[in-house]
Amino acid sequence: MACDSFMCIGNRQGSEKPEKEEMNPEKDYKNISLTQFLEILDQKRFFWLIKRLSGNDTGITGGHQSGIYVPRQFMEAVVPSVVTTEEYNPTREISCYIPSQDCLKTGIQAKYYNNKYFPEKELKKKYDEFRLTRWVGTPLQDVENTGSICILAGACRNGETELLGWVSNSAEEEDLIEYWLGKDVEPGQMYLSSAQTERKELPILKQLPVAWLKAFPSGRDIFNFIEERFPQSSWTRSIDELLLKRRDVEFDIFSEVEKHDVIPNIKDGFSSVDEFIKYANSVANRRKSRAGTSLELHLESIFRYEQLKFEAQVVTEQNKKPDFIFPSGKDYHNPAFPSTKLHMLASKTCCKDRWRQVISEADRIEKKHLFTLQQGVSSNQLAEMYQHGIVLVVPQPIITTFPDEYRTKIMNLTGFVDFIKTSQNAG
Amino acid sequence: MACDSFMCIGNRQGSEKPEKEEMNPEKDYKNISLTQFLEILDQKRFFWLIKRLSGNDTGITGGHQSGIYVPRQFMEAVVPSVVTTEEYNPTREISCYIPSQDCLKTGIQAKYYNNKYFPEKELKKKYDEFRLTRWVGTPLQDVENTGSICILAGACRNGETELLGWVSNSAEEEDLIEYWLGKDVEPGQMYLSSAQTERKELPILKQLPVAWLKAFPSGRDIFNFIEERFPQSSWTRSIDELLLKRRDVEFDIFSEVEKHDVIPNIKDGFSSVDEFIKYANSVANRRKSRAGTSLELHLESIFRYEQLKFEAQVVTEQNKKPDFIFPSGKDYHNPAFPSTKLHMLASKTCCKDRWRQVISEADRIEKKHLFTLQQGVSSNQLAEMYQHGIVLVVPQPIITTFPDEYRTKIMNLTGFVDFIKTSQNAG
Numbered sequence: 001m002a003c004d005s006f007m008c009i010g011n012r013q014g015s016e017k018p019e020k021e022e023m024n025p026e027k028d029y030k031n032i033s034l035t036q037f038l039e040i041l042d043q044k045r046f047f048w049l050i051k052r053l054s055g056n057d058t059g060i061t062g063g064h065q066s067g068i069y070v071p072r073q074f075m076e077a078v079v080p081s082v083v084t085t086e087e088y089n090p091t092r093e094i095s096c097y098i099p100s101q102d103c104l105k106t107g108i109q110a111k112y113y114n115n116k117y118f119p120e121k122e123l124k125k126k127y128d129e130f131r132l133t134r135w136v137g138t139p140l141q142d143v144e145n146t147g148s149i150c151i152l153a154g155a156c157r158n159g160e161t162e163l164l165g166w167v168s169n170s171a172e173e174e175d176l177i178e179y180w181l182g183k184d185v186e187p188g189q190m191y192l193s194s195a196q197t198e199r200k201e202l203p204i205l206k207q208l209p210v211a212w213l214k215a216f217p218s219g220r221d222i223f224n225f226i227e228e229r230f231p232q233s234s235w236t237r238s239i240d241e242l243l244l245k246r247r248d249v250e251f252d253i254f255s256e257v258e259k260h261d262v263i264p265n266i267k268d269g270f271s272s273v274d275e276f277i278k279y280a281n282s283v284a285n286r287r288k289s290r291a292g293t294s295l296e297l298h299l300e301s302i303f304r305y306e307q308l309k310f311e312a313q314v315v316t317e318q319n320k321k322p323d324f325i326f327p328s329g330k331d332y333h334n335p336a337f338p339s340t341k342l343h344m345l346a347s348k349t350c351c352k353d354r355w356r357q358v359i360s361e362a363d364r365i366e367k368k369h370l371f372t373l374q375q376g377v378s379s380n381q382l383a384e385m386y387q388h389g390i391v392l393v394v395p396q397p398i399i400t401t402f403p404d405e406y407r408t409k410i411m412n413l414t415g416f417v418d419f420i421k422t423s424q425n426a427g
Numbered sequence: 428m429a430c431d432s433f434m435c436i437g438n439r440q441g442s443e444k445p446e447k448e449e450m451n452p453e454k455d456y457k458n459i460s461l462t463q464f465l466e467i468l469d470q471k472r473f474f475w476l477i478k479r480l481s482g483n484d485t486g487i488t489g490g491h492q493s494g495i496y497v498p499r500q501f502m503e504a505v506v507p508s509v510v511t512t513e514e515y516n517p518t519r520e521i522s523c524y525i526p527s528q529d530c531l532k533t534g535i536q537a538k539y540y541n542n543k544y545f546p547e548k549e550l551k552k553k554y555d556e557f558r559l560t561r562w563v564g565t566p567l568q569d570v571e572n573t574g575s576i577c578i579l580a581g582a583c584r585n586g587e588t589e590l591l592g593w594v595s596n597s598a599e600e601e602d603l604i605e606y607w608l609g610k611d612v613e614p615g616q617m618y619l620s621s622a623q624t625e626r627k628e629l630p631i632l633k634q635l636p637v638a639w640l641k642a643f644p645s646g647r648d649i650f651n652f653i654e655e656r657f658p659q660s661s662w663t664r665s666i667d668e669l670l671l672k673r674r675d676v677e678f679d680i681f682s683e684v685e686k687h688d689v690i691p692n693i694k695d696g697f698s699s700v701d702e703f704i705k706y707a708n709s710v711a712n713r714r715k716s717r718a719g720t721s722l723e724l725h726l727e728s729i730f731r732y733e734q735l736k737f738e739a740q741v742v743t744e745q746n747k748k749p750d751f752i753f754p755s756g757k758d759y760h761n762p763a764f765p766s767t768k769l770h771m772l773a774s775k776t777c778c779k780d781r782w783r784q785v786i787s788e789a790d791r792i793e794k795k796h797l798f799t800l801q802q803g804v805s806s807n808q809l810a811e812m813y814q815h816g817i818v819l820v821v822p823q824p825i826i827t828t829f830p831d832e833y834r835t836k837i838m839n840l841t842g843f844v845d846f847i848k849t850s851q852n853a854g
Contacts, residue, residue, distance in 0.1 A: 031740070033716070033719060035712055035715050035716035035719060036716050036719075038709075038712050038716070039709075039712055039713050039716040042709040042712070042713065043643065043713075172599070172602070175599070175602060175603075176602075179606040179708060179711075179712075180708045180709070180712050181705070181708070182701070182704035182705055182707075182708050183701075183704075216470065255700075258700055259700055262700045262703070263698070263700065266696055266697045266700070266703050267696045267697065267698065268696050269693055269694045269695050269696035269697075270693045270694065270696075271690070271694065273682075273685055273686055273689045273690065273693070273710065274609070274610075276689070276693050276707060276710075277609035277610075277707045277710060277711050278608070278609055279707075280609075280703060280704045280706075280707030280708065281606060281607045281608070281609050281707065281708075281711070282465075282466075282469040282607070283700065283703075283704060284606075284704050284708070285462055285465050285466055285469070285606075285607050286466050286469070286470075288462050289460070289462035289463050289465070289466040292460060292462060292463075313458070
């Protein structure tokens with residue numbers, strides 16, 4: 001017994017389990033929980049990508065099913081044989097098992113659109129990109145899952161591809177995935193297991209206030225800095241685009257500040273697992289805490305510049321606090337002030353599982369505006385929202401991810417600001 | 428501008444913000460979210476403790492309000508002046524603000540029961556312990572919060588104590604706290620910010636299978652090992668105590684295996700924040716994944732030894748899967764099998780926010796047994812549970828944390844096993 005036991009071994013050996021004879025994903029992974037699924041990704045060292053399904057992915061926006069775009073690294077890890085320019089537009093057929101909905105899909109096509117390397121074809125559009133297509137009947141092409149977090153994870157061993165998927169079923173599952181990932185899954189972004197954070201060499205990152213090295217800046221500190229650098233007064237495009245631009249910059253700045261704050265604490269390693277995990281979770285929690293208030297700061301700045309009358313975080317009924325009340329909490333609570341001139345705006349990066357909270361946020365206001373960055377909402381969910389008096393407000397560039405028949409009922413940010421101005425300037 | 432900016436500075440300076448003139452916790456922390464609260468604990472380097480409120484804490488179990496036990500380190504960090512043996516049973520009055528329920532409590536007593544150092548008093552019981560008492564009217568002494576996670580966090584600067592509290596309001600808040608902490612908050616355990624994981628020198632930790640160094644063992648691997656070392660056949664006390672003992676050992680073994688697996692990967696440090704966080708979350712997720720199935724393995728082993736007829740994870744209606752069905756899924760789905768001889772057991776470490784899920788887990792079974800380790804449930808919640816046909820099963824040693832009038836209606840594990848045996852042996 002003695003030397004088969006734990007403490008006698010000095011050197012660790014390879015930590016991979018031996019390969020199984022044959023894979024049977026449906027049997028191996030049926031009924032697993034999300035935590036177990038995530039554990040498998042880590043343990044098997046799968047290559048994974050995580051994104052929120054957009055209206056284009058799920059097929060809200062019409063017939064042309066172009067499938068899911070995947071980056072080159074994903075294909076290299078999961079279906080390496082398709083990554084070739086020896087063949088014109090090569091295709092390989094693979095299967096994917098999706099334990100979240102117990103769905104096994106065969107006949108998925110891994111495609112490399114590589115006509116860029118075939119100039120002799122004289123095609124107008126030069127493609128050099130990878131896609132996974134033919135998801136019909138799976139949760140990835142279910143319009144009701146628009147906005148849901150989707151994980152695709154796979155590996156190729158001995159020439160055989162194993163591909164698994166997960167499409168979140170609830171806000172709790174999304175929280176869990178985001179905790180595991182260590183950051184919020186933003187609409188329109190893709191997150192990869194090979195976390196090469198590409199170093200951005202933006203000049204603004206070299207001009208951050210030195211005081212931020214001493215004390216980590218608040219969300220408002222960071223936003224004020226961005227507002228100064230991207231003032232609305234000199235912005236020539238729409239406020240919809242201004243908001244998106246500033247959000248991008250905010251992410252880059254936050255990452256840079258975080259790097260300066262955290263690297264000195266992690267570069268020398270840890271001797272305790274608990275300390276290691278605790279510190280990592282502090283850093284992740286700070287991200288989450290900041291992400292939670294970012295959108296409000298962006299909107300507030302634009303409203304202020306546009307000289308709208310508004311108040312943030314007014315308590316309406318019980319403990320309900322819509323993000324913005326127009327024109328003010330005092331007017332809201334003054335029964336003599338006409339309800340028709342009261343407005344509200346809630347802001348939620350993603351609205352899929354959380355829009356219902358908005359319904360009860362302000363009893364006096366019939367039409368409740370909800371600003372979101374989610375790329376698409378199904379017709380069914382939109383119908384439900386509008387029945388409950390919700391009006392969506394989204395940045396103009398993402399309006400194309402919504403169903404055709406609703407595009408005229410969805411406001412862009414410019415339209416919303418005009419709407420409030422008109423209301424506040426009338427009478 | 429140039430040299431006030433970010434990249435010019437070689438050396439980091441102290442990262443503490445300057446002290447505020449005066450503290451006003453109610454104003455500073457009113458309306459903050461839980462993520463913000465946790466961010467403050469990290470940023471201000473508060474000393475904190477986390478525990479689930481037991482029936483003894485909240486006052487379920489009768490009149491004698493002894494307050495919350497706190498360890499010496501907590502008092503040294505938060506109310507250092509009370510840590511003295513110059514004075515007999517010293518007491519200091521402090522305040523605590525609890526943003527989760529917007530509750531400011533003054534007149535809390537920080538007490539050091541130190542009669543151990545005063546032999547001249549000739550008292551029978553020798554005390555050497557610290558307590559915070561007089562929480563009446565706060566969420567900490569609200570019986571409905573029994574089982575909820577409570578955080579107490581504080582610091583003492585320039586002789587002034589600042590103390591904050593948080594009592595979780597929902598399962599989502601508990602998830603968030605557990606993610607932030609990096610582990611599940613088990614009933615009866617206390618977690619401290621000074622995470623000195625005391626090295627346990629248990630002999631069993633030196634006898635773990637060497638194969639576990641190569642491939643991280645599954646939950647079942649670990650449990651089988653424990654079962655072998657603590658066989659029921661040679662256990663002389665109750666099965667209630669056997670289960671608790673094995674659980675303790677399981678925690679110790681898991682930590683030891685985890686340490687061997689993780690330390691080599693963290694000891695040399697990280698150069699990327701994302702990689703650092705991602706790896707930490709993988710480790711934390713593995714903990715969570717294992718914790719989720721542990722209790723079932725423990726119960727299953729005991730049921731098997733007792734030769735009960737049962738089946739785990741049977742699908743009953745829709746997708747409902749109670750943890751255990753007695754005697755089998757086949758009998759459950761056989762309409763000719765009498766319902767009165769069908770039983771089920773759900774197992775939940777904590778049941779406060781999750782017991783309602785059990786109500787609909789098996790339509791044919793009227794009395795639904797629920798095994799929990801939660802230390803106490805309020806009379807109101809118990810009344811609701813029993814109205815819905817739930818019968819609690821708890822390990823005998825914690826039955827004293829439940830309200831007097833319910834103790835006869837709550838089964839211990841031995842009683843539950845006897846109950847099933849009787850049912851299965853009759854007729």
